[in-house]
Amino acid sequence: MPAPSAPSRPVSLFRLDGRAAEHELLVPLRPEQITTDTPVDLSGTRARLVAGAFRTEAPHWLPHAEALTGTALGLSATLPFAVLLVPRPPWLYAVTWGAGHLVLNDEHVEQGFGLRFGIRRLDPFDLGLVASAALDVSARATQISIPGGGELSAFRLEPYGDLVHRIAGSADLRDLTYGRVTGRRHRIRVGTSLWAPLAQEPGALLADLDAVGAVVDEPDEDSALRFVAQTRPLDRHHPIVPELERRLAAALAGDGEPVGIAWPATGGQDAENAGSFRITGLGPGGPLHVPGRLEAEHLTARLSGLPAERRLKALRAGRITPCADETGAEPDGAPSPATRWLAYETTIEHTRYVFHQGRWYRIGETYVxxxxxxxxxxxxxxxxxxxxxxxxxxxxxxxxxxxxxxxxxxxxxxxxxxxxxxxxxxxxxxxxxxxxxxxxxxxxxxxxxxxxxxxxxxxxxxxxxxxxxxxxxxxxxxxxxxxxxxxxxxxxxxxxxxxxxxxxxxxxxxxxxxxxxxxxxxxxxxxxxxxxxxxxxxxxxxxxxxxxxxxxxxxxxxxxxxx
Known part of the structure; x- marks a missing residue:
């Protein structure tokens, strides 16, 4: 138990779309999983507390372990969770404990929220972990840890094309209750969420949430980490996504910027060595067999015959399997969504947007x-x-x-x-x-x-x-x-x-x-x-x-x- 005088305790903080209906913010839960679902008053602010536990039965690998060892293993488990939903218009903050992050509906979680805080408050000379993925056809994922801390250059990030999605390190928390009371820095973790010490007293917690929001909205021109924000995945509910999807749907019929083939992150080697490809679920007409090299035309030829409003749905339903032989009889990899095989770019108001590995990314004008x-x-x-x-x-x-x-x-x-x-x-x-x-x-x-x-x-x-x-x-x-x-x-x-x-x-x-x-x-x-x-x-x-x-x-x- 924390000492009563401790002003703050580390928790995971997420930011959600405050316009979404309250019942959509959490994933569906069964009655037996919930022990508490009640409104609470935080110094005059109406919040909602949801708590309970996920109970799992024996894991699927248990019979194998028992057969090999001759030992009965009772390994059912319980994962407790708690989520406190706090409205601070136009956002809604989710303070989570335990497995609380699993309760949030990802559709309404602001992606990269924690990173934006970290860009402005992390010490670039005392970082402990940087996790990134290459924004190219490889989608290579890398995580580098330096237990004693190191400066940014020690993590060997590429100046272009590295999509940083998680950082840990020492941070200046002078804006929060913790920093004001202790005068010390704290090691935080940032990504989609912010893991940092937040106040235990209701009024101070509200002040901390407002302070976090103010930091995230600060300019980042003076931050050594600002390049992290130059390329970001777009939230699926971003207001520009409908226009991007309209343009992509038109491109699938040969209108506008062309689409191209890009190997999926998990199947590049299989694709490069494939003798043919098998395409299923891509609109009407049954499976497609493509001997030799897969080209964008093999997908767009099928999709262009569909009404514009149905093309993306058909693309997302499609699956592509590389095959070792030219007849398509010998699969040489697992089927993967057709969206991960297409790349597309377009520009809106001087900003470049890229559709890659099935997601939209924003690339800043200066970066390009x-x-x-x-x-x-x-x-x-x-x-x-x-x-x-x-x-x-x-x-x-x-x-x-x-x-x-x-x-x-x-x-x-x-x-x-x-x-x-x-x-x-x-x-x-x-x-x-x-x-x-x-x-x-x-x-x-x-x-x-x-x-x-x-x-x-x-x-x-x-x-x-x-x-x-x-x-x-x-x-x-x-x-x-x-x-x-x-x-x-x-x-x-x-x-x-x-x-x-x-x-x-x-x-x-x-x-x-x-x-x-x-x-x-x-x-x-x-x-x-x-x-x-x-x-x-x-x-x-x-x-x-x-x-x-x-x-x-x-x-x-x-x-x-x-x-």
Whole structure:
């Protein structure tokens, strides 16, 4: 029990939409789960207290553990919870204890509320934990802890494209009862919620809630952590979401900004190596089988025939499964929502919005401008390219045919389709072409602004393997000597070239998420003591395919470039 004189106790604080009906704020609870549901008076403010417990039966894995050990295990459990709902218009605050966070209806919880407080009050030189996810096709999740605390730079956040969703560290709480009474800092945790000491006396608690709201509404120009707020997921009830969804629905029929394919976070490797894809639940017409490379047209061709108001519902109901074979008979991964396979961008009043991994994100104007400037400088690093034109044939081996043509030029070797294997990377391509000065060249037809992400992944895996694993370097040397017996590598290649046809390496032709991933790739390549360069391949344009013809023409006859 806390000492009676303790002014505050740490609790989890959430902020909810104050316009929502009270009965919608909590998830449905059974009568037997609730022990208390009563109005309470907090110094003249009507609040609501809900308390009870979740009771769980034996876990599903219990029979396995009992069978292995021969021991009976009684492991049913009770999770107590309490939630205090306090209106402070235009918001409603939820103070939670125990499993109280599980009672809140996420539809009405303000996302990133705690982060906004932390940006303004955390000490950037005394952080203990930073959890983030990459806002790119990988959606890589990272959590770094420094028990003794460290400054922001120690957590190796990317300057662009890292979506920070949780931070812990020492904070200045001078605005709260705790800070005024004790004069001390406190280690808090911030994310969607704020975990911090709040007053135990009703009147002081109300003052603390108002103080928290005032801090969240402060300008953040002087905060070293302000970049955290430059890219944020949008709340599903944000007033701009209907307009964003209207634009996305139009784009699914070919109107407005184009949509593109982006691998889902949990299935990128399966998708990259897939021989075909199986699509189910995507509107009327039954399952779809897509041999070869999955393109956005495979989804939009089906969705464009639906009324605009039904397209997003059909997209969210769709499921995509990568398959190991070209017939779609051997699933090579779990089905995942079709929304996680599409990427889309649009601009409203100078702010860029991105639909990625099934969610909407807001990207600030300053963030985009700074990123574009860095990408423009990076793309100036050019590699000379021979005058060999890529003439699309519409065949599955289009890319390989082009690489063989380039290999007829002095100094170029074709290693496309020559797969390497190491303990850390069981199956990957070292490069598509080896250049005259032993440059690692990766070739791709970039039909869409989002397609570059696959090229980045191939380049990064190769560079990492050759830098970190002696087996990779040995295999590269063996492959080179097989193709050109008189050629000897002069050491590990230190130049990585991205060569593209279908579009040029210009910042205006790259999807925002592709720009994010490109800056991330450059940083990784430089960390491997190599240089990233770019080449524009001369090419003839592919014949355009209409949405109607996309329904009847097999994928392998539509310029698919899968190796």
């Amino acid at each position: 401008a700074q990123m574009r400037e860095q990408v423009r400088d990076l793309l100036a690093q050019r590699q000379h390219w021979p005058e060999v034109t890529w003439k699309p044939s519409g065949e599955p081996d289009d890319e390989h045919r082009y690489c063989r043509l380039v290999a007829e030029q002095p100094g170029y070797l074709c290693l496309d389709r020559d797969v390497a294997s190491t303990p850390l990377h069981p199956r990957f391509e070292l490069c598509d072409l080896l250049g005259p000065e032993d440059e690692l060249i990766h070739v791709k037809w970039l039909g869409r602004a989002t397609a570059a992400s696959h090229l980045y992944t191939q380049a990064l895996v190769s560079a990492e393997a050759l830098h970190d694993e002696p087996q990779a370097m040995a295999q590269l040397a063996a492959k080179v000597s097989t193709v050109d017996p008189g050629r000897v590598l002069g050491g590990a290649p230190d130049t990585v070239v991205l060569a593209a046809a279908g579009r040029s390496w210009q910042v205006d032709e790259l999807f925002t998420l592709s720009q994010v991933a490109l800056l991330r790739l450059d940083r990784a390549v430089r960390g491997l003591r190599a240089t990233l360069k770019f080449a524009d391949i001369p090419y003839l344009a592919k014949k355009k395919t209409t949405a109607r013809s996309a329904r009847r023409i097999p994928a392998q006859r539509r310029g698919d470039t899968r190796r």
